[in-house]
Amino acid sequence: MRPVADRGPTALYAESMPRADRLMLLDTASLYFRAFYGVPDKVTAPDGSPINAARGLLDIIAKLVTLYEPTHVIACWDDDWRPQWRVDLIPSYKTHRVVEVVASGPDVEEIPDPLEAQIPLIRETLAAIGIPIIGVAEHEADDVIGTLATDATMPVDIITGDRDLFQLVDDARDVRVIYTARGMSNLEIVTDATVVAKYGVLPSQYADFATMRGDASDGLPGVAGVGEKTAATLLQTHSDLTGIRAAAEEGEGMSAGVRTKILAASAYLDVAPTVVAVATSLPISAPDIPLRVLDPAEVDAATALAEKWNLGGSMTRAVAAVSKAALGAD
Numbered sequence: 001m002r003p004v005a006d007r008g009p010t011a012l013y014a015e016s017m018p019r020a021d022r023l024m025l026l027d028t029a030s031l032y033f034r035a036f037y038g039v040p041d042k043v044t045a046p047d048g049s050p051i052n053a054a055r056g057l058l059d060i061i062a063k064l065v066t067l068y069e070p071t072h073v074i075a076c077w078d079d080d081w082r083p084q085w086r087v088d089l090i091p092s093y094k095t096h097r098v099v100e101v102v103a104s105g106p107d108v109e110e111i112p113d114p115l116e117a118q119i120p121l122i123r124e125t126l127a128a129i130g131i132p133i134i135g136v137a138e139h140e141a142d143d144v145i146g147t148l149a150t151d152a153t154m155p156v157d158i159i160t161g162d163r164d165l166f167q168l169v170d171d172a173r174d175v176r177v178i179y180t181a182r183g184m185s186n187l188e189i190v191t192d193a194t195v196v197a198k199y200g201v202l203p204s205q206y207a208d209f210a211t212m213r214g215d216a217s218d219g220l221p222g223v224a225g226v227g228e229k230t231a232a233t234l235l236q237t238h239s240d241l242t243g244i245r246a247a248a249e250e251g252e253g254m255s256a257g258v259r260t261k262i263l264a265a266s267a268y269l270d271v272a273p274t275v276v277a278v279a280t281s282l283p284i285s286a287p288d289i290p291l292r293v294l295d296p297a298e299v300d301a302a303t304a305l306a307e308k309w310n311l312g313g314s315m316t317r318a319v320a321a322v323s324k325a326a327l328g329a330d
Contacts, residue, residue, distance in 0.1 A: 019069065020154070021072065021155075021290075022068070022070045022071055022154060022156070022157065023070060023072045023074070023152050023155070023286065024064065024068060024072065024157045024159060025074055025076055025144075026061070026064075026073065026074065026076060026159050027141050027158070027159060027161070027162060027165070028075045028076060028078075029077075029078050029141060030159075031159065032115070033053075034161060035052065035053045035054075035055070035056025035057045035059075036053035036112070036115045038184070039053070039056035045308070045310045046308075049309075050114035050118060051309050052118075054125055055314040057122055058125055058129075058311065058314040058317070059317060059318070061318050061321070061322075062314070062320070063184060065291070065321040065322060065324075066321045068157050069325055069328060070291065070325065071154075071290050071325070072288075072290050072291065073291060074134055074148065074286060075126050075131050075132065075133045076134055076144040076145045077134060077141055077144065078135065079106075079135035079136055079138070079139060079140075081094070081106065082094045082109070083106075083139060083140065085138065086274075089271040089272070089274055090272060090275050092219040093219045093220065096219060097109055097110050121309060125305065125315070128298075128302040128305050129294070129315075129319055129322050130292060130294065130298075130322060131322075132287050132289050134284060134286075134287075136282050136284060139282060142162065142164060142279075143278050144284065145165060145278065146165075146168055146279050146280045147279060147280055147282040148285075149280075150280040151285060152173075152175070155173075157176060158177045158178065159177075159178045159180065160178075163181070163210075164207075164210060164215075164218075164276070165278065166190060166195050166203055166206045168203070169190055169192060169195055170192070170204075171191055171192040178190075199228060200232035200233075200235075201231075201235050205239075205240060207277045208231075208240050208241040208273065209228075210276050211241060211269070211276045212226050212231040212234070212241070213226070213228050213231050220272065221268065222268075223261055223268065223269070224261060224265065225257075226258070226261055226262070226265075230258060234258070237253055237254070241269065245262060245266075247259075291322050291325045291326040292322075292326045293322075293323045293327060294319060294322070294323065302315055
């Protein structure tokens with residue numbers, strides 16, 4: 001940066017203007033799983049309790065806030081990681097990740113014990129740095145993200161390692177995904193052009209694309225014999241799944257082999273789009289809680305929490321990053 005004396009009045013005026021609002025939506029579970037596996041388990045609290053996920057998540061947030069300078073951050077939460085209404089439509093949905101079926105509530109997900117033990121601390125650390133947590137009963141964090149991103153009146157960054165959220169990307173509304181799947185040192189900004197380049201479809205077509213392709217990690221079988229290339233070609237020709245199914249019924253615009261595969265998957269295609277599509281109209285709204293500089297009492301409380309749990313420099317960096325972003329938004 002040039003010294004102040006070398007910059008003209010226009011540059012100085014621009015620097016004095018408040019930064020435009022930008023909302024960052026965290027796919028929180030995606031991030032704390034990444035932190036858990038990315039930070040050595042030898043990182044523990046004074047009493048020997050595991051704290052690697054909590055500590056790693058603070059560092060992830062500090063990096064993201066520093067890099068992308070949001071004015072608002074929300075931690076979106078899985079109140080139900082496997083909603084029954086999705087299971088009712090596709091019984092195999094996330095079945096391989098269930099360790100206990102619960103009749104009166106969400107099934108128990110397979111989570112390493114040392115990570116599960118840290119969930120309360122993770123929630124406490126988020127509160128300590130002023131980041132609100134939002135979850136909705138019988139819905140996943142993806143659905144919370146989908147609703148908040150759709151309703152937002154400001155640009156949105158969605159932080160996730162889940163490509164299902166590519167369906168929310170929208171250049172016209174400045175909604176993008178910061179994709180973490182390749183690691184925090186190799187973050188990827190996903191825009192309309194990125195989705196087209198990767199998959200040959202628009203973000204608005206991505207849910208239909210994913211429905212046909214399937215996803216073993218979510219227990220979605222897809223259309224047997226239809227992979228990414230065929231799914232993309234069909235969408236390029238017929239626009240959406242409704243058009244594809246109509247063409248298959250009429251026997252037009254596709255080979256006999258592909259037509260047979262689409263027709264054979266009719267029962268699956270009747271229900272899968274509802275499972276794959278993230279909810280965008282839940283009865284929630286983003287709280288107008290911008291990042292802010294913590295007051296002295298809050299800093300003391302965050303410091304005490306860090307000392308109790310050996311969060312050390314991770315808490316310090318997160319508090320500093322949030323404060324810096326808050327000052328930049330003034």
